[in-house]
Amino acid sequence: MRNRNFKRLLSAVMAGVMTLGILTGCSGGSEEAKTDESGATVIKFGIHVANPAEQEVVTYNIVEAFNKANEGKYKVEFEAADTETHSKNMKLKAEDGSLPQIFWIEGSEASEYSEAGVLLDLSEFLNENGNVKEALGGMEEAFVDDNGQFGLPYQCNVQGIFYNKELFDNAKVDYPTDETTYDEFIEMIGKLKESGVIPLAIGSKNSAYAMWEFNEFLARYGWEGNIDNILSGKDKFNNKELTACFEKLEGLKDAGSFPENMATIEYFDAKQLFNEGKAAMFGTGQWDCAEFDKNIGDKIGFWWGPKFTDTQSSQEIVMKVPSAPIGVSAKVADDEKLKEGVYEFLKFYYGEEAAKLSYEGSIFPATSYDGAAASDSQYAMNAMIEALANGWASPKAAPDLTVSSAVQEALYDGIFGVLQGTYKPAEALDKIDAALANSQ
Amino acid sequence: MHWLSKKKYKIGLMIPTLLVYSIFIMLPIVIAVRYSFTKYSGIGQAKFTGFKNYVRLFQDKIFWISLKNTMIMFVMAFVLLLTLSFLIALLLNKRLKAVDFSKALIFSPAIIAPIIVGIIWVYILDPNIGIINNLLDAVGADALKAKWIGGEKWSPYSIAIIYFWQQLGYLVTIFIAGLKMIPGDVLEAVKIDGASAVQEVRYVIIPMMRTTISTVAVLIITGVFKIFEIVQQTTGGGPNHLSETLVTYSYSMTFSSSDYGYGMSLATVTFLLSLMITAVYTAVTKEREG
Numbered sequence: 001m002r003n004r005n006f007k008r009l010l011s012a013v014m015a016g017v018m019t020l021g022i023l024t025g026c027s028g029g030s031e032e033a034k035t036d037e038s039g040a041t042v043i044k045f046g047i048h049v050a051n052p053a054e055q056e057v058v059t060y061n062i063v064e065a066f067n068k069a070n071e072g073k074y075k076v077e078f079e080a081a082d083t084e085t086h087s088k089n090m091k092l093k094a095e096d097g098s099l100p101q102i103f104w105i106e107g108s109e110a111s112e113y114s115e116a117g118v119l120l121d122l123s124e125f126l127n128e129n130g131n132v133k134e135a136l137g138g139m140e141e142a143f144v145d146d147n148g149q150f151g152l153p154y155q156c157n158v159q160g161i162f163y164n165k166e167l168f169d170n171a172k173v174d175y176p177t178d179e180t181t182y183d184e185f186i187e188m189i190g191k192l193k194e195s196g197v198i199p200l201a202i203g204s205k206n207s208a209y210a211m212w213e214f215n216e217f218l219a220r221y222g223w224e225g226n227i228d229n230i231l232s233g234k235d236k237f238n239n240k241e242l243t244a245c246f247e248k249l250e251g252l253k254d255a256g257s258f259p260e261n262m263a264t265i266e267y268f269d270a271k272q273l274f275n276e277g278k279a280a281m282f283g284t285g286q287w288d289c290a291e292f293d294k295n296i297g298d299k300i301g302f303w304w305g306p307k308f309t310d311t312q313s314s315q316e317i318v319m320k321v322p323s324a325p326i327g328v329s330a331k332v333a334d335d336e337k338l339k340e341g342v343y344e345f346l347k348f349y350y351g352e353e354a355a356k357l358s359y360e361g362s363i364f365p366a367t368s369y370d371g372a373a374a375s376d377s378q379y380a381m382n383a384m385i386e387a388l389a390n391g392w393a394s395p396k397a398a399p400d401l402t403v404s405s406a407v408q409e410a411l412y413d414g415i416f417g418v419l420q421g422t423y424k425p426a427e428a429l430d431k432i433d434a435a436l437a438n439s440q
Numbered sequence: 441m442h443w444l445s446k447k448k449y450k451i452g453l454m455i456p457t458l459l460v461y462s463i464f465i466m467l468p469i470v471i472a473v474r475y476s477f478t479k480y481s482g483i484g485q486a487k488f489t490g491f492k493n494y495v496r497l498f499q500d501k502i503f504w505i506s507l508k509n510t511m512i513m514f515v516m517a518f519v520l521l522l523t524l525s526f527l528i529a530l531l532l533n534k535r536l537k538a539v540d541f542s543k544a545l546i547f548s549p550a551i552i553a554p555i556i557v558g559i560i561w562v563y564i565l566d567p568n569i570g571i572i573n574n575l576l577d578a579v580g581a582d583a584l585k586a587k588w589i590g591g592e593k594w595s596p597y598s599i600a601i602i603y604f605w606q607q608l609g610y611l612v613t614i615f616i617a618g619l620k621m622i623p624g625d626v627l628e629a630v631k632i633d634g635a636s637a638v639q640e641v642r643y644v645i646i647p648m649m650r651t652t653i654s655t656v657a658v659l660i661i662t663g664v665f666k667i668f669e670i671v672q673q674t675t676g677g678g679p680n681h682l683s684e685t686l687v688t689y690s691y692s693m694t695f696s697s698s699d700y701g702y703g704m705s706l707a708t709v710t711f712l713l714s715l716m717i718t719a720v721y722t723a724v725t726k727e728r729e730g
Contacts, residue, residue: 084695087695088695091482091483094483095482095483108698112482112483112698113483115483115484116483116485117484118483204676204678204679205590205675205676205678206672208696259568260567260568261566261567261568261590263589263590263675263679264566264567264568264590264674266676404481404698405696405697405698405699406697406698406699409692409696409697410697413680413681416678416679416680417680420678420679420680422592422679422680422682423680438496438702439699
């Protein structure tokens with residue numbers, strides 16, 4: 001009898017231990033280590049690339065420089081994952097209260113985090129650090145809502161169309177200028193195509209976000225002036241201005257601007273076509289400058305995109321906008337020492353030394369400091385700086401970052417739908433309107 | 441071991457498994473169904489919206505496209521995989537030359553990660569760089585060139601073929617295992633009785649392999665409803681969602697559009713559909729057996 005009871009007890013204990021083991025084995029465990037072995041306060045920085053040392057070199061260098069300058073006091077450690085995984089992880093962490101102290105936020109999701117109250121209002125930081133606010137020069141205004149300053153720009157994004165001068169020369173096509181019109185652009189595409197190159201490299205597979213050159217189209221058809229009316233229901237995406245804009249996209253498709261297999265290639269494949277001299281133009285931003293310096297060198301040119309003559313909206317617009325923001329977890333406020341460390345890092349990140357490191361890595365920082373500039377061998381970045389010299393205005397934010405995730409996704413889908421001939425312009429715009437209606 | 445065979449001990453020993461199953465399989469399903477009745481962006485509070493997501497789903501053209509694509513893949517995979525894997529298993533069960541090599545060759549796609557499978561097939565099917573179109577070009581059959589992936593028509597068929605290629609070896613192995621279970625003396629008796637090869641398969645092998653056939657059928661049904669990586673790798677669901685399956689569309693809505701509630705309603709419908717088809721198949725085969 002005693003033996004039987006012992007066996008009962010043993011099996012119950014074993015079952016319990018197994019279950020507990022499995023449950024604990026699958027749980028995430030604590031990641032809130034606050035100091036490292038040297039006693040330095042550890043600050044976690046959630047970043048949207050899997051390997052920051054190679055994929056976000058500038059940010060990696062800034063963090064390294066900060067850690068070196070603050071040895072034994074503060075240490076910033078990356079929590080790295082590719083963009084999609086990072087976004088999913090941050091949402092899960094926001095739900096269970098384990099967000100890293102600082103983290104990159106997908107632009108269209110930033111307001112959702114703010115509304116959920118998981119972000120620290122950084123107004124206090126900016127008020128305490130007037131020099132940072134001055135250096136940001138208004139870039140921070142894109143990330144203010146009723147909850148305050150919910151984020152700060154991770155970088156400054158300069159977006160447009162890079163072109164390969166050599167391929168233009170071969171095709172006997174003049175380089176585009178600020179005054180080049182849409183009709184001239186279409187002509188240019190025809191000649192480039194005749195010369196045997198792909199006029200404009202673009203890939204849509206898993207790359208709907210890679211539509212930076214078309215942000216300029218949207219902006220020049222009055223996006224900034226209309227978007228509030230559209231989002232509040234007073235107007236629709238399917239309006240006269242955006243219809244005209246989407247018709248221009250359709251015109252690009254009709255002119256044969258894109259690779260035939262754009263549906264099965266990704267942004268990276270399209271960039272490869274440009275790097276290899278198989279495509280004459282490629283729409284992107286400053287993050288690709290270093291790669292173009294290496295592959296195309298001084299043959300690189302940069303252009304904002306065509307001017308449109310069928311709209312009253314200003315055409316003197318460039319796309320120098322704040323990138324997606326970085327946010328600080330609201331929980332940081334609970335720990336004075338941690339908050340101090342985070343503020344110290346932000347001060348460094350938006351400081352002059354970090355700005356210089358940014359320029360060295362061909363990235364425009366969100367801040368402006370005198371004396372921080374690109375070197376002569378940074379051809380792609382210098383082409384952008386030259387283009388920026390026209391002094392034209394920029395919108396407060398890139399058009400695609402002014403809408404919620406669902407609408408943003410529909411916007412991307414609509415643009416690529418028209419570029420690929422799947423949708424007619426009105427149909428694409430109706431789909432964006434439907435996405436907006438569903439998201440409200 | 442007498443004490444272990446008692447009912448109450450059996451139940452006791454099942455508790456850990458049941459707990460794990462409940463927590464990691466059943467609970468997520470329940471949570472997903474719950475979220476399908478809400479509007480939720482993944483952060484903050486989910487807002488109860490009743491059947492709104494389901495009403496939207498039935499009005500959503502892309503849902504119907506995804507369902508159509510899934511069904512095309514299901515029919516193609518079911519017919520091709522069930523028949524061909526069975527026939528190949530019959531062939532490989534014979535003592536032929538190079539049988540072991542053939543088994544290894546046929547099984548090899550099953551050990552390749554689905555993402556790699558996708559990459560391999562991009563190089564075969566891509567309209568520009570793919571082998572098929574380049575071959576057609578080389579032999580002057582330009583008229584037969586098509587957008588096997590990334591176009592508006594052929595993507596679901598191409599994905600079904602890729603899935604077939606990937607799964608064939610695995611299912612052949614299951615069938616071979618089933619064939620090995622048939623007692624040799626039964627087959628010998630059939631031969632002595634003078635049955636033809638077709639009669640042997642029709643009246644002896646198939647009836648004796650009903651359980652194996654059912655298992656393979658259920659694996660195909662549930663497998664088709666989980667095709668994800670191949671779609672992501674070959675077309676990404678594009679162009680413009682035209683090659684989405686139910687599961688990739690659910691993923692896209694949930695994680696790209698941050699529309700968790702709607703994404704979960706798609707996942708729930710996919711789950712119910714898969715359950716329904718499996719139930720119908722099981723009922724039909726049981727009725728026949730009865």
